[in-house]
Amino acid sequence: xxxxxKRNLPEIEQLAMKCRQNGTIDPSLYAQFDVKRxxxxxxxxxxxTGLTRISEIISSKIVDGKSVPCDGLLRYRGIDxxxxxxxxxxxxxxxxxxxxxxxxxxxxxxxxxxxxxxALMAHFRTLPRNFVRDVIMKAPSKDMMNTLAxxxxxxxxxxxxxxxxxxxxxxxxxxxxxxVFPMLAVYxxxxxxxxxxxxxxxxxxxxxxxxxSENILRLLRPDKNFTxxxxxxxxxxxxxxxxxxxxxxxxxxxxxxxxxxxxxxAVMAAALGSLKGPKHGGANIKxxxxxxxxxxxxxxxxxxxxxxxxxxxxxxxxxxxQKGLIYGMGHAIYSLSDPRAQIFKGYVKxxxxxxxxxxxxxxxxxxxxxxxxxxxxxxxxxxxxxANVDFYSGFVxxxxxxxxxxxxxxxxxxxxAGWSAHRMEELINQDKIIRPAYRAVMPHRExxxxxxx
Numbered sequence: 001x002x003x004x005x006k007r008n009l010p011e012i013e014q015l016a017m018k019c020r021q022n023g024t025i026d027p028s029l030y031a032q033f034d035v036k037r038x039x040x041x042x043x044x045x046x047x048x049t050g051l052t053r054i055s056e057i058i059s060s061k062i063v064d065g066k067s068v069p070c071d072g073l074l075r076y077r078g079i080d081x082x083x084x085x086x087x088x089x090x091x092x093x094x095x096x097x098x099x100x101x102x103x104x105x106x107x108x109x110x111x112x113x114x115x116x117x118x119a120l121m122a123h124f125r126t127l128p129r130n131f132v133r134d135v136i137m138k139a140p141s142k143d144m145m146n147t148l149a150x151x152x153x154x155x156x157x158x159x160x161x162x163x164x165x166x167x168x169x170x171x172x173x174x175x176x177x178x179x180v181f182p183m184l185a186v187y188x189x190x191x192x193x194x195x196x197x198x199x200x201x202x203x204x205x206x207x208x209x210x211x212x213s214e215n216i217l218r219l220l221r222p223d224k225n226f227t228x229x230x231x232x233x234x235x236x237x238x239x240x241x242x243x244x245x246x247x248x249x250x251x252x253x254x255x256x257x258x259x260x261x262x263x264x265x266a267v268m269a270a271a272l273g274s275l276k277g278p279k280h281g282g283a284n285i286k287x288x289x290x291x292x293x294x295x296x297x298x299x300x301x302x303x304x305x306x307x308x309x310x311x312x313x314x315x316x317x318x319x320x321x322q323k324g325l326i327y328g329m330g331h332a333i334y335s336l337s338d339p340r341a342q343i344f345k346g347y348v349k350x351x352x353x354x355x356x357x358x359x360x361x362x363x364x365x366x367x368x369x370x371x372x373x374x375x376x377x378x379x380x381x382x383x384x385x386x387a388n389v390d391f392y393s394g395f396v397x398x399x400x401x402x403x404x405x406x407x408x409x410x411x412x413x414x415x416x417a418g419w420s421a422h423r424m425e426e427l428i429n430q431d432k433i434i435r436p437a438y439r440a441v442m443p444h445r446e447x448x449x450x451x452x453x
Contacts, residue, residue: 072334094211096238103421122208124179140191145276147188156265173264174420185409186219240340243418250274258426259434284394287328328391335384
């Protein structure tokens, strides 16, 4: 096989070149046929492909008949995310379980309902006998998203009701997966850290009385210890990432695959594949890496002019990964502000003070102020640019000493709540498979026999 691969390597390069030549479409054709690339119009506004009662994103308002950018709003089941977060934070309690209930069932739970639902999640927070040994430990990988997807698909083998598409059964499957996602991801990381890096192996059992965020930290840390602020901020991160409309890539994937009649495990594995992409769920890692590069290449990160010069180099593809991007800035929908980033910022400062990283927080704040100005001066943009939730989430995860390999899986641990709500909404309301149209632009050609080619 090794000899075969070496022999065919030049042929693969030639085939790739042929694929590119025959696969490239003239960009002007998209405008000619009014194709909304990425299901977005020329102004970046998404094409309406469905209706939802789960969440709402507002980034503009109509003034004198014209659409005008406004501070971003995010509502879960009609409730402003700021009010939702303020509610559980003021009560000094965790919010992810309450938020999951709200997303799944459309209303806030009362005290008894919340206690029952939290107990239900704790009940499901267990894996089949020997699953960790036989599945997670057998093929450790540094790619935690692939590990997570493989584990999800393998769990399907243990479900005797996999083909039961009743709402009750799918709800059971969703609650179970929401509950075990942290275990699958953290155990996968522990296996990789042990077998590939030679570190000590820690497999802690979850605490049935602990919240989701507390259990994530408990499972990950050798001593199981964490501060209240650490658990509180991780819980807040889960709430802010739990849902973001039906049009984001992974949630739309959930709708598409659900519409085909696929089982819950296949649907969630597909959503994970979508979220894995760096254009969707991997942005917070890029933010942390960008700031690390900034600190290495800017002599004085307290010097605003020096930081500004570095940001210009980023846009000119002269710094970091040469992609021309300032990671964590801008969003497909929000313009003036991302409400999730605004909520995060105040609590991030508290954690930075607890961790002795005030200088890093000052640098993040400086970039948050400078970057929109630099971008607007250098680029033609149709709407405002502001820090998005990824700008601060990666910083939070680094202060929590979470390994970068788990940054995107943490996104998945939260967003599966939204995916589950959308899966059930699709099943309740839609009986047609989602199938958008593609226009063929290849000219007709006659078939030629093999001897004539």
